[in-house]
Amino acid sequence: MTVAFALRRSRTLLRTTSYSRCYSTPSTVSILGKKYPIDSTTNVTAAIVDKVGRNLYMDPSHPLGILHSLISSHFHDFNSMTGLPPVVTPAQNFDDLGFPPDHPGRAVTDSYYINRDHLLRTHTSAHEVETFARGERKWLLSADVYRRDEIDASHYPVFHQMEGARVFAAGTAGRAELEADNARLAAHLARSPIVIEDVPHLSPTNPAQPAHDPAHAALVAQNLKLSLNALMLTLFGDRAGAGEGVPLRVRWIEAYFPFTSPSYEVEVFFRGKWLEILGCGVVQQQTLDRANVPDNVSWAFGLGLERIAMILFSIPDIRLFWSQDPRFTSQFTAGQITTFKPYSKYPACYKDVSFWLEQNSAGLHDNDFCDLVRDTVGDLAEDVVLIDSFTHPKTNKSSKCYRVNYCSMDRSLSNDEVNAIHARVVTSLVEKFGVEIR
Incomplete structure (x- = not known):
């Protein structure tokens, strides 16, 4: 579901200059040792291809790797998947998730197309249907993703996402599992230094899906909220900078994502201001049906590792994640979140x-x-x-x-x-x- 949660804005569909005009010499693009023929849709560039396969989040001493490990450890009983191939089809990236034909994410101005039949995934959700289809019930999926974007301190055309999902049976057994887990999580949070500004699990503007029993959907939404409140404590609880004994503040906001309902955004009050952290919701039933796992209901969340790492490590420029300068890389140790110390400021x-x-x-x-x-x-x-x-x-x-x-x-x-x-x-x-x- 990450595409729904991480799309930063809508853009107008515009025709872009074709690869044949901009890059007239090659006839193929080579990615991870495989050659793909180019056509009039191709717009992936050499600078982007060079980044494929770097997998920064898999380095345990890199800020992204440290954060990835922290989240994986929090969801210790979830199957954590990494290293999935970045080249996907438009069907995987868009059609299987119910993207409308005119969705801006499909545009060549937004996505890196290898050719009309292949592109670099724009979100980890490109693997969501296949993951549900394998029968995974509790899973995390992390990967590098690619989007055409502006150049500034917080945007980069290659970044890393992590999404998680949990599946419950739609019947009596699933309801019992939800009630037990909700009670466990609620008891944990009641003992924790956290203040939660909540919204109703369901509302007329944030409803259950027609295919779902509203009472069951409300239990799923509650489980999602409790699970992510606990994650916010793990990530920010001891680092909020609010002072000794001051609880972490978490705020839930109703949201709209095409691929979940009800849907929410999560914010935390961190170092004096509210920060958007992630999006989430109850998965659209058509996604589970398409994966051939009917009679189930699921929640999902998606987050950008760079966004959170920049906050936690105080990293001011997203380009730094790609730096191999020892003055950057030597500052970080596996398993530890430390404040980045700028080593220079060169004039612009x-x-x-x-x-x-x-x-x-x-x-x-x-x-x-x-x-x-x-x-x-x-x-x-x-x-x-x-x-x-x-x-x-x-x-x-x-x-x-x-x-x-x-x-x-x-x-x-x-x-x-x-x-x-x-x-x-x-x-x-x-x-x-x-x-x-x-």
Whole structure:
């Protein structure tokens, strides 16, 4: 269910420049040793392919690995799955989860397509139906996921998600299991330093599904809430910075996700402010039916490891997770959450590029430009901002101006070096998109 919980915003469906125009030399894309033919849908770039298989969350001494281990240990009796292949079909990624045909997540502006039949998964839920179909009843699934996105301190085109689900029988036995587990979890939380701002399990705006008995659905929703309140205690209870003896505050909010009902978001009050942590809900029955496990009901949650790790470890820039600088990697030890100590702050250097698009052009999406920058300069770009856009009233030609902030995480960049780097970006822009530099 992570796609429902982690989609950060909706975007307009836009046609992007095809791979054949931007990357005309190769005829195949090689990912993890397998070659895939390219076609007019292909938009995955070399910079993204280079990240496939890194599996940062599987390094026990990496911040993502430390967090992954902490969550896995909390759900110690859940089957924890890792290392699933990142190349999936549109059916796995979208159709099996009930995505409508016009959902923005399907757009080539949002997702990295290898060809029309394959893409890099955009969420761990691409494996959800197959996991339910194997008969898993209590499971965690962790993986690297890929989305075309802007460049800034909190967004990166490769990140890591973790989702969990628990399945209960829809009949009397399932109800008894739920009641017993709810009593156990409630007793644990009653003894714990936590204050919960709750919402009704079911409401007219957050209802049970027609296929579910409302009383049973309410028990499932309660089990979900109790389970995640306990997880919030594990992650944040001793680290909230509120002072000795001050309880952790957790807030539940009604939400809408296409793939769960009822649905919720969870926030914690951490170091003086409310922070969104994850989304969750009762799984749509059609998902379980599609997995051929009817007569069951399930809850699921999904979270982004980077989002939580940046909070817990005080890591200010998402690019740092990919750093191999010993000044970063040596700060972390398996099993320990420690505060990141900045080892340097190098000055930023801004460069602008203004250009005319081809007349009658369908346009150049912001994510096209960000991918070009990443492919050209790697992680030397700290952020990219569109600072001007207009259409000439006489020629009807469109103009855009982007500001690129170049800043290395590991060393100072001279102005001459940045000029040379930026010149490569401008050259690539002209070659791959046929723009006219202003």
